[in-house]
Structures are given as C-alpha cells and as structure tokens.
Amino acid sequence: MEKHPRGLTIRNVSKTYANGVQALHNVSLDIPPGMYGLLGPNGAGKSTLMRTLATLQEPDEGQLFLGDIDVVNQKEAVRQTLGYLPQEFGVYPKASAEELLDYFAVLKGITNRAVRKETTEALLNQTNLWDKRKQKLGGFSGGMRQRFGVAVALLGSPQLLIVDEPTAGLDPAERVRFLNLLSELGENSVVILSTHIVADVAELCTNMAIINQGQILLEASPLEAVAALKGLIWRKLTDKQALPALEQEHQIISAKLLSGRILVHVYGPDRPGNGFEPAEPDLEDVYFSAMTGCFGPAREQAKAELIGL
Structure with missing residues (x-):
C-alpha cells in the first residue's frame, strides 16, 4: 500500500533544561508535507525542537503529532518512520561508505540481503556517492559526509526527515550539491530543514518559521512573507x-x-x-x-x- 505523507502538528511545546535555560516557550506549528524551514540564530531553540521531534528528549509541556502518531507517547512508531541527520554525527573512518550504509540498513531492519543491496545501491546513487562507495569515510570531504548522512537518514523511506544545520562548514560547490539533493526529498515526506542560513530556506522551502529565544516569531511561506x-x-x-x-x-x-x-x-x-x-x-x-x-x-x-x- 502506498504511503501518504503526514503532516506534523506541534502544540504549546515548552522545554526548560536543568540549568534553568528555557529552550522552547509555548511553541505551536503546523508543518505540512514538503520542505519546511526552521530559521533562527544559534541558540534559538532549533536543535532542542529537532531533538524532541526525533524522540531523543521529551518536552516539559505540550503535544506533538506526526499524522495520528503521538510523538511523545508512541516513540517507537515515530522511529519506524523517522530519518534524522543531526548537526554533528560520527562515522567509522576506516569503513567504506558501502559497508557502513549496509550496516545501518541492517540496524534499520532491512534483513533481506538482496533488498538491502538494492536499497543501498539506490541511496548511494541518489546521494551521488556511488563512485566513492569503496572509499573510506575518513577521507570524505565535509559535503560528502553530509550526503552520506542523508543516505543513512533515508533508509526505510521515512515520512519525517529532520536535517539540522546541514550546510554549515560546506564550501560553495558542496553546498549547491547538497541543496540540490535536499530539494528532491520533499515530495513524499515532511522534511524539516533547521538552519541559521537564510539563503538555504530561500532556495529550498515552501513554508517556514522563524524562531528566537525559544519562541516562534513568524510562521509563513517565504514568498508571502x-x-x-x-x-x-x-x-x-x-x-x-x-x-x-x-x-x-x-x-x-x-x-x-x-x-x-x-x-x-x-x-x-x-x-x-x-x-x-x-x-x-x-x-x-x-x-x-x-x-x-x-x-x-x-x-x-x-x-x-x-x-x-
């Protein structure tokens, strides 16, 4: 049965850390399928919201729903349909892209060897890494590592893809290649691009929100705004x-x-x-x-x- 994209509903979400910093204050958003930009400076609360959506932490208050899935109370159901590319992620430098992607595919539950081979080949091609599949990840450039991160995040055809500060540190040519890749992903899922770079949102996103000090300042389509x-x-x-x-x-x-x-x-x-x-x-x-x-x-x-x- 074909999967239909499901939107995200975020209602009155707040989060205060043990040190007293209030990272989110009464955040409410409606995020439809497609590319959605969450724009704000460093420390605005973007990563806290992304980690909450990725079920890595719970809010103090509020509700989050992916379609009819309760993100807080049905974490495993969310994880089954989640792809997450955090701001920083580690790789095994001595493993090749092909080997490590195959390993992550097993962890994702793709146990049939033929299906796994077909899936990893398709993702390495989609992320333009097929020619580098035998290369050790320790020798990858920043842009290549980010594209490998997207390949991992796309395992299992997620309905929610979260990409946190993906172009920070990329050179101009790598940034263009990476944004071209992201632009293809919003057709079949909710893709949240969390960034402090205005141009990333301007070039990619049909809807966006601006966040600062844990509060939503504006929610609109870039063109209308x-x-x-x-x-x-x-x-x-x-x-x-x-x-x-x-x-x-x-x-x-x-x-x-x-x-x-x-x-x-x-x-x-x-x-x-x-x-x-x-x-x-x-x-x-x-x-x-x-x-x-x-x-x-x-x-x-x-x-x-x-x-x-």
Missing part, C-alpha cells in the same frame, strides 16, 4: 561614523559592509529621509524584520502592549 514587506524596506549606503545617528533616528533592521561602506536597511511605511531609496525586499529582510520585532506576532504584541498603556 517577502511580498508582505513590499514598500516597507528602504536602503542607504553610508559611512561607519554616520551609523550611530541613523540608529537613533530610524528602525534599522540590518547593516552590512558593501564595497567598504555600510548598506543600511530600514523598516517603515514612509521614506526615512534624505539618501534613502526603496529596496526590493527579500527573505533576509523578513528575517531581520522579525528578529527586531518589526514584523510578525512580536510586532502585534508590542502594539497591544502600547495600547494597553
């Missing part, structure tokens, strides 16, 4: 010494070096003043607008608090 900022982003090239004055006068969402000067992006409905010109918004503007409270639920909450005053 960018469209919602049209006419609200302004830019200006300035010098470093002029930046403090601009920060006093305007709602600056980002400032970055460009050809020795600083390119400032400002959020607002009206032209900020002399020297500013309209900027075509992109997902980076969405990210920084959400992080600074200009855009999304944080902005609405701030407005409500002001009205309350």
Whole structure:
C-alpha cells in the first residue's frame, strides 16, 4: 500500500533544561508535507525542537503529532518512520561508505540481503556517492559526509526527515550539491530543514518559521512573507561614523559592509529621509524584520502592549 505523507502538528511545546535555560516557550506549528524551514540564530531553540521531534528528549509541556502518531507517547512508531541527520554525527573512518550504509540498513531492519543491496545501491546513487562507495569515510570531504548522512537518514523511506544545520562548514560547490539533493526529498515526506542560513530556506522551502529565544516569531511561506514587506524596506549606503545617528533616528533592521561602506536597511511605511531609496525586499529582510520585532506576532504584541498603556 502506498504511503501518504503526514503532516506534523506541534502544540504549546515548552522545554526548560536543568540549568534553568528555557529552550522552547509555548511553541505551536503546523508543518505540512514538503520542505519546511526552521530559521533562527544559534541558540534559538532549533536543535532542542529537532531533538524532541526525533524522540531523543521529551518536552516539559505540550503535544506533538506526526499524522495520528503521538510523538511523545508512541516513540517507537515515530522511529519506524523517522530519518534524522543531526548537526554533528560520527562515522567509522576506516569503513567504506558501502559497508557502513549496509550496516545501518541492517540496524534499520532491512534483513533481506538482496533488498538491502538494492536499497543501498539506490541511496548511494541518489546521494551521488556511488563512485566513492569503496572509499573510506575518513577521507570524505565535509559535503560528502553530509550526503552520506542523508543516505543513512533515508533508509526505510521515512515520512519525517529532520536535517539540522546541514550546510554549515560546506564550501560553495558542496553546498549547491547538497541543496540540490535536499530539494528532491520533499515530495513524499515532511522534511524539516533547521538552519541559521537564510539563503538555504530561500532556495529550498515552501513554508517556514522563524524562531528566537525559544519562541516562534513568524510562521509563513517565504514568498508571502517577502511580498508582505513590499514598500516597507528602504536602503542607504553610508559611512561607519554616520551609523550611530541613523540608529537613533530610524528602525534599522540590518547593516552590512558593501564595497567598504555600510548598506543600511530600514523598516517603515514612509521614506526615512534624505539618501534613502526603496529596496526590493527579500527573505533576509523578513528575517531581520522579525528578529527586531518589526514584523510578525512580536510586532502585534508590542502594539497591544502600547495600547494597553
């Protein structure tokens, strides 16, 4: 019987560690089948949420469902249909890619030798590692190791695939190869891409959420979120010494070096003043607008608090 992709439902999930750090605060998300980006800085709570979804830890509060499977109370059922590529994972450096993938296939329950051979060959081809199948994993580049990690995660045709910070440390060519591989995976399952790199989400994901300090700041499709900022982003090239004055006068969402000067992006409905010109918004503007409270639920909450005053 053909498997039908099942979405993820996350309701009011919170997690506080023993040291008092609240990693997740009342997180609720609806994640449909396809590529879903979870975007936020390091320490935002992304890995905590990924580990919870992967049944490696339990939340203090809240519920998580993969279709009709209760993630907290039916861990084994989740694991049967889960693929997980953590931010860091170990390999046996003296084993070849073919040998280790075969070993992991046995652990996944693929005990028939012919089926296992067919499965591992298909995955090594899919991840573009077939020509390197005899090579020892200790000699793999960072991108090749990540692709091998995806091959392991795809054993058993998972309905939920979690990929945590997959492109960190990859060179540009390896990153492109890896993103091309990921783009093919969202057709038959829920694929969650957890990252702090805005471009990864912009290039791959049809839906996303922005998280910071354990709270969801924005949940939207990247295209809709960018469209919602049209006419609200302004830019200006300035010098470093002029930046403090601009920060006093305007709602600056980002400032970055460009050809020795600083390119400032400002959020607002009206032209900020002399020297500013309209900027075509992109997902980076969405990210920084959400992080600074200009855009999304944080902005609405701030407005409500002001009205309350």
